[in-house]
Amino acid sequence: MSHKLTLKALAPVTHDTNHYVFDRPEGIDFEPGQAAALMLDREGWRDEDRPFTFTSQPEDTILEFVIKSYPDHDGVTKRLPDLTEGDHVLMTDPFGAITDHGPGVFIAAGAGVTPFISILRRRSRDDALSGSQLLYSNKTEADIILKEEWERMDGLNPVFTVTDEESSDFSQGRIDRKFLEEHVQDFEGKIFYICGPEGFVDDVRDSLKGLGAEADNIITEEGW
Structure with missing residues (x-):
């Protein structure tokens, strides 16, 4: 419709x-x-x-x-x-498999952060962000969507990384297995949300599984 x-x-x-x-x-x-x-x-x-x-x-x-x-x-x-x-x-009518399954690690690249905006805002409003992380990759600092809002959210641990700006004070490079090992603790039993380009989603999902995350606890769009 x-x-x-x-x-x-x-x-x-x-x-x-x-x-x-x-x-x-x-x-x-x-x-x-x-x-x-x-x-x-x-x-x-x-x-x-x-x-x-x-x-x-x-x-x-x-x-x-x-x-x-x-x-x-x-x-x-x-x-x-x-x-x-x-x-x-x-x-069109609404659709989508990325919905709130509980506190977890939200992993995004570029505009892939947008499904997490309403989820994290609602959790922030309800004082239910404890235990959540946002791992967010962009080309440059200027590309980071809602950076200040993420930093203000009480209970959220945002970690920004950039791939094309060597002068930035943020982490450098893509979100890969090494990055995940450095910034995430206890992969077993934790919920992971991933959104971004298809290749990004595939690579992060594979890395998470290799680090012990359970497949049923990895939330992506259907078919990704």
Whole structure:
């Protein structure tokens, strides 16, 4: 089923990521971490859908998304920042396998952090972040989405790493087996959430299994 949303506000989050606020039509139900596909309500674009994660809460009266744009690709994300208040997009029904399974280690690369925004915000609101970590990889510090918010969350242990900025004071390099060994304790029985490019998800999952994480405790999108 397709829903028509009206843009209420748009504001920058980073140099290439924006926060979008839409109205919320009736009949839309989702869990923190889930997503929906958005389409531009324009001629020639209504069949071009891309999945984006809700960053609002299920009980909110609006729908929010944090979306990274890729200007090198002439697609939906390149054109979304050109929307103005009152413009429309089309949205599918919600879907997604990444939902809240309890405190754990949230592992993300780039825009892969977006499914964790609503989950961690809700846990922060409910004072239920104890025992949770955020391991977050980006190319540069400027690419880190909501860095200050993660650092302010009481009970969350954020660890940032960058791959293309040698001058950064953060950890250098990708999230690999060595990185996981350095920053995670007790892999057995712990819940791990992974989101990012498909190759990233595969590599991190394999590393976690090799370090003793149980396959049933590794949460990713279906098919990844």
